[in-house]
Amino acid sequence: MRSNPADYELIAPGSVQAIVSLLAKEPGVWLPIAGGTDVMVQYAAGKLSARKLVSIWNLPELRSIEVTAGEICIGAGCTYTDLSGNEVIEREFPLLHSAARCTGGVANQNRGTIGGNIVNASPAADSLPALLAYDAELALVSVRGERRLPYEGFHTGYKKTLLAPDELVQALCLPRRFSEYFSYSRKVGARNAQAIAKLCIAALGLVGGGVVEDVRIAMGSVAPVPLRLIETERTVRGKAIDSDLLLLARTSAAAEIRPIDDIRSTARYRSVVAGNLVVEFLNRLSSDQRGARVGVKDVLADWNRLAVDQAISVIQPCCGSRVWAKAMVTGRPFADEAALLAASDQVWRNLARSDWMEAFRSHPRIGESRARSAESEAPAVTSPDQSVEWSAQEQRGVEDAAAAVKRALMEANREYERRFDRIFIVCATGKSAPEILEILRRRLNNDAETELHEGAEQQRQITQIRLKKWLQG
Numbered sequence: 126m127r128s129n130p131a132d133y134e135l136i137a138p139g140s141v142q143a144i145v146s147l148l149a150k151e152p153g154v155w156l157p158i159a160g161g162t163d164v165m166v167q168y169a170a171g172k173l174s175a176r177k178l179v180s181i182w183n184l185p186e187l188r189s190i191e192v193t194a195g196e197i198c199i200g201a202g203c204t205y206t207d208l209s210g211n212e213v214i215e216r217e218f219p220l221l222h223s224a225a226r227c228t229g230g231v232a233n234q235n236r237g238t239i240g241g242n243i244v245n246a247s248p249a250a251d252s253l254p255a256l257l258a259y260d261a262e263l264a265l266v267s268v269r270g271e272r273r274l275p276y277e278g279f280h281t282g283y284k285k286t287l288l289a290p291d292e293l294v295q296a297l298c299l300p301r302r303f304s305e306y307f308s309y310s311r312k313v314g315a316r317n318a319q320a321i322a323k324l325c326i327a328a329l330g331l332v333g334g335g336v337v338e339d340v341r342i343a344m345g346s347v348a349p350v351p352l353r354l355i356e357t358e359r360t361v362r363g364k365a366i367d368s369d370l371l372l373l374a375r376t377s378a379a380a381e382i383r384p385i386d387d388i389r390s391t392a393r394y395r396s397v398v399a400g401n402l403v404v405e406f407l408n409r410l411s412s413d414q415r416g417a418r419v420g421v422k423d424v425l426a427d428w429n430r431l432a433v434d435q436a437i438s439v440i441q442p443c444c445g446s447r448v449w450a451k452a453m454v455t456g457r458p459f460a461d462e463a464a465l466l467a468a469s470d471q472v473w474r475n476l477a478r479s480d481w482m483e484a485f486r487s488h489p490r491i492g493e494s495r496a497r498s499a500e501s502e503a504p505a506v507t508s509p510d511q512s513v514e515w516s517a518q519e520q521r522g523v524e525d526a527a528a529a530v531k532r533a534l535m536e537a538n539r540e541y542e543r544r545f546d547r548i549f550i551v552c553a554t555g556k557s558a559p560e561i562l563e564i565l566r567r568r569l570n571n572d573a574e575t576e577l578h579e580g581a582e583q584q585r586q587i588t589q590i591r592l593k594k595w596l597q598g
């Protein structure tokens with residue numbers, strides 16, 4: 126280690142207010158240190174010019190993730206582990222989620238913060254193209270108060286930003302309007318993990334009526350700052366994705382970036398790969414159903430127009446209760462997915478117990494593929510093919526279970542049926558066989574009333590997942 130610790134001072138005032146007061150008193154003298162994963166590399170290399178460090182690590186004001194109807198605001202002090210563990214980020218901001226998961230190794234993800242990534246301002250940083258694609262805004266704080274500015278434009282040159290010397294990044298806020306977009310990201314490096322990118326891309330796209338409705342493409346390591354490919358976006362917007370457009374997009378991307386030769390790669394390599402990545406993104410966008418916002422809208426609009434009987438049979442596989450299906454059909458037209466999901470919950474909660482039971486009977490036992498009624502062991506009345514297929518997908522975690530676990534599940538299922546006189550219902554999506562077994566054993570201790578409501582809640586969750594799948598075609 127070439128730096129001498131005795132030359133440095135580190136303090137931890139413990140609140141944002143105290144820290145910004147300190148920065149205001151001696152602007153440019155105190156260097157904030159969050160996770161230290163960039164600062165300590167400079168320190169170890171003897172290149173850390175600041176001698177006075179102020180810790181902003183783990184301050185509650187910088188470590189929260191707040192979700193409102195319109196946006197998600199992520200505290201600048203959130204680590205990559207915080208980001209990848211957040212459900213809303215995983216579901217609605219997959220580009221940021223995957224960037225968090227491929228930044229360094231686990232130790233780095235536990236310590237490195239998103240604020241540090243932004244202010245460190247490396248053009249190769251993994252999360253920054255995602256922030257550009259998602260149209261992020263930054264919330265900055267100082268003794269002068271707070272200000273918000275678009276993240277795009279925050280980096281003014283290589284390792285230069287609009288942050289004033291007395292300011293901290295408090296949070297970054299992403300609008301919640303991209304969840305229907307197809308998303309695509311790639312990190313091209315010597316390895317998938319523990320490697321700085323030679324090039325990275327984060328892109329979002331929407332196809333409607335056979336043409337690109339909207340597209341947002343951002344890249345890292347292709348210019349002195351993380352770059353949005355505005356010209357390439359303009360080139361493809363409003364056009365059908367065909368071989369002519371792919372060629373145009375490739376040429377435009379190569380013209381728009383400003384790559385350099387450095388220790389990780391060459392400008393020429395980066396130019397060729399940037400074009401390849403844009404082409405791969407557009408190819409996937411054109412073939413991925415989820416890229417088409419009209420996919421969800423069309424499915425719903427078509428269903429809104431169907432005759433009553435047909436509409437019932439289409440929606441029935443999402444929930445085996447006929448009364449539920451009829452009420453949903455009566456509630457048409459639904460404007461969007463959110464309205465449909467909310468109506469489903471409301472109808473379900475107000476159903477009679479016998480209707481809940483009917484829905485329960487439409488499921489196969491965990492570990493089986495066909496629905497059976499508990500009483501007769503005969504296949505249940507309503508088990509349309511779509512429902513069978515979804516059940517198989519939901520129970521994927523059980524398929525590969527060890528024989529002993531499967532046997533234990535079978536025995537616990539029988540015990541459950543003896544005790545409650547119906548089959549065990551659990552929202553199995555994403556759960557492994559041992560997890561399901563543990564839940565099943567725990568629920569065997571419930572009294573009848575508690576268990577009925579627990580089963581109903583599980584069915585509610587299953588229905589929500591199936592409705593979303595159905596809408597996505």
Ligand SMILES: Cc1cc2nc3c(=O)[nH]c(=O)nc-3n(C[C@H](O)[C@H](O)[C@H](O)COP(=O)(O)OP(=O)(O)OC[C@H]3O[C@@H](n4cnc5c(N)ncnc54)[C@H](O)[C@@H]3O)c2cc1C
Pocket residue numbers: 156157158159160161162163164165166181201202227228229230233236237238239240241242243244245249250251252292293294295319320321322
């Ligand atoms: C082994 C290793 C692997 C890595 N792999 C990757 C990788 O794959 N991808 C990648 O993008 N990066 C990688 N990095 C870089 C680093 O981990 C990230 O840039 C990280 O996000 C930095 O966050 P930090 O909290 O550690 O920042 P720090 O080192 O604490 O700070 C970095 C800079 O940001 C400033 N700063 C931090 N927070 C704020 C704030 N809230 N307001 C104002 N200024 C602030 C500091 O003053 C400093 O100038 C790696 C680093 C290491 C050591």
